[in-house]
Amino acid sequence: MELSNIEKLLEKYFEGETTISEEKELKVYFTRETVPSHLERYKDLFQYFSEESNVTATKELRLKSNKIFRYSWIGIAASVALIAGIFLTKTPTPDPTDTFEDPEIALQETKKILNMVSQYMNEGKQGLVYLHEFENTKNKFIK
Secondary structure, three states: OOHHHHHHHHHHHHHOOOOHHHHHHHHHHHOOOOOOHHHHHHHHHHHHHHHHOOOOOOOOOOOOOHHHHHHHHHHHHHHHHHHHHHHHOOOOOOOOOOOOOOHHHHHHHHHHHHHHHHHHHHHHHHOHHHHHHHHHHHHHHHO
């Protein structure tokens, strides 16, 4: 095999562009006894790869497949429980009992409730004054 061809194959090998047959050619070339001196450093690398390709596992591995089966039943049981919970806990909505026959009384109750909501909104708004002061102080430090 030509030396220039081997050098090109080495470049392709280190770029990750070689095919399996080209890598086999490199292994065969570097497992020979005579290798040029400037390619000696690659000889150990390819000899290691050829030796390690012959290593086989000595310990037998056992795969447990019944765990997957157990977990699939948990998912199915959760789905069934969810569907049963949705259908069994559905309660009918009661008829509204807080309606008024007289429109004047309904108007008075609505005004009372809206006034109460307004008071709560104003109480919440009072706390925003401190937020405005915080914003002013922050702007002073930034400038």
